[in-house]
Amino acid sequence: MSLRSLRREDFRLELLLGLGKTAQVYLARAPDGTEVALKLPRKEVREDERLAQMFAQEVRLSMGLKHPHLLRGLAGKPFGEGAFVALEYMPDGTLDTLLRQGPLDRELALNLLTQLLEALIYLHGRGIVHQDIKPANVFMKGEVAKLGDFGVARTQDNPNPFERAGSPFYMAPEIFQGHAATPASDAYSLGVLAYELLTGKRPFYGDSYEALMAAHLTKAPPRLPAELDLHPKLVQRIRGLLTKDPARRTHLESLRRTLGGYYTVEAAPERPQKNPRGFRFLGWLRRKKR
Structure with a gap:
């Protein structure tokens, strides 16, 4: 029996990994022994048309x-009472968990940036805008990163899932202004995440939603530290991701060429190192909204 044909009840629950407002996530085991992260939507999600559509989109x-x-x-x-999705299990939690340990070394930061860049180029090539790029939606296995949580994505079949989606810390200026998300909006979010990967800090802060929105709309991003010793062209590309005008923002293909031209980066490490930097991750149990 293939994994794709399994039903919710075919999985053996082993450990509660996360408990959120919309779903419970369990470490579970398929009949063939495969470990999965089994995501079960709450009853109120299954019975609410909009929330049920979000979960269904994540499954699809x-x-x-x-x-x-x-x-x-x-x-x-x-859909329905037996709704579920069995996701590949990423034992080292989320990028959020890793970043809470402090700044990454430059090589790891650039590798992770490259991996997420490649994932976004793939999505955009298929007419999909993720809309919610943030560390809590990046799942880790050693030094391999995987972008997940597609419930609020804009697709050709679902072009208007939400008027506004995403974390305000990573949201593009045009989204604050009520415009629809585009690939350029995802590029901006990746730019925020790039700063966080390289410095351990987000480029924009605010002690209220309004203050954070004003920072995204009006403030220039801080300079990347000189001690990172990044090529000036790469610094220019990363800062260009955070251009306020989406029409003038760095294209992801340009960032890809710059990374490939000046750095040896590994988009998909064949042998991921367990727990980068020697830290033990608490994984899904420590996931928090950002």
């Missing part, structure tokens, strides 16, 4: 998209 996209840096769905049912 995670099972339909094939890329080494997108979280893969192994089995699922989009």
